[in-house]
Amino acid sequence: MRKIRTAVLISGRGSNMVSLVKASKGKNYPAQINLVISNNLDAAGLDKAKDLGIMALAIDHRDFKNRKQFEAALDAVLKEAKIELICCAGFMRVLTPWFVSRWEGRLLNIHPSLLPKYKGLNTHERALEAGDKEHGCTVHYVTAELDAGETILQSRMKVLPNDTPNSLAERLLPIEQATYPDALKLVATQIQSST
Ligand code: GAR
Numbered sequence: 001m002r003k004i005r006t007a008v009l010i011s012g013r014g015s016n017m018v019s020l021v022k023a024s025k026g027k028n029y030p031a032q033i034n035l036v037i038s039n040n041l042d043a044a045g046l047d048k049a050k051d052l053g054i055m056a057l058a059i060d061h062r063d064f065k066n067r068k069q070f071e072a073a074l075d076a077v078l079k080e081a082k083i084e085l086i087c088c089a090g091f092m093r094v095l096t097p098w099f100v101s102r103w104e105g106r107l108l109n110i111h112p113s114l115l116p117k118y119k120g121l122n123t124h125e126r127a128l129e130a131g132d133k134e135h136g137c138t139v140h141y142v143t144a145e146l147d148a149g150e151t152i153l154q155s156r157m158k159v160l161p162n163d164t165p166n167s168l169a170e171r172l173l174p175i176e177q178a179t180y181p182d183a184l185k186l187v188a189t190q191i192q193s194s195t
Pocket of ligand 1: 012
C-alpha cells in the first residue's frame with residue numbers, strides 16, 4: 001500500500017516528531033514523514049529532523065503581516081510537497097478556521113491532557129490543582145475551536161502523591177511518544193482505504 005504523505009509541524013524540541021519519524025520508517029507503517037516545518041527558526045527539532053534524513057524548514061510567523069498570510073505561506077509549502085496529512089506536534093500557533101477548513105479531517109494534534117479537560121496551556125499545573133488522580137494525553141483532529149476536535153486516541157497515567165508539573169510532564173512525554181504514532185497509523189490507514 002502507498003504510504004500517506006505527511007508533514008509534522010513543530011515549534012521547539014520535536015521529540016514527538018522524532019517518534020513519528022522513527023515509526024514511519026517501519027516497512028508496514030501507513031504514513032511517511034516527508035516534511036517538518038517549524039514556525040520558530042531556533043527549534044531544536046529542525047536539526048533532529050535533518051539528522052533523520054527528513055526535509056526540514058522554518059517559516060517564521062514574524063515575517064508575515066498577519067496570521068492569514070503566515071498560514072497561506074504554510075499551506076503553499078504543504079501543497080507543493082503534495083502533503084496529504086498534517087501532524088501538529090508541539091506546534092504552538094493557533095490555526096485559523098481558514099487553514100483548519102482547508103485541512104479538515106487531515107489535521108491532527110497531540111495535547112498533554114485528557115481532553116476535554118484542560119484545553120490550552122499549563123495542563124500539568126491544572127491537573128494537579130484540580131487534585132486529579134489521572135492525567136494523560138490526547139491525539140485529536142484539529143477543528144476551529146481550540147483543542148475541541150474529535151479524539152483519535154487517549155493514553156492515561158496515574159498522578160503520584162509528590163508529582164509536580166515537571167514530573168508529570170516528564171512521565172507523560174514517553175507516553176505521548178508512544179501514542180502519537182499509533183494515532184497516525186489509525187488515521188493514515190483510514191485514508192489509505194478510502195482512496
Ligand atoms: C508535548 O508535550 C505536546 O503535547 C505539547 O508540547 C510538547 C511538545 O514536545 N503540546 C501542546 O502543549 C499543544 N498545546 P515535543 O516538541 O518534544 O514534541
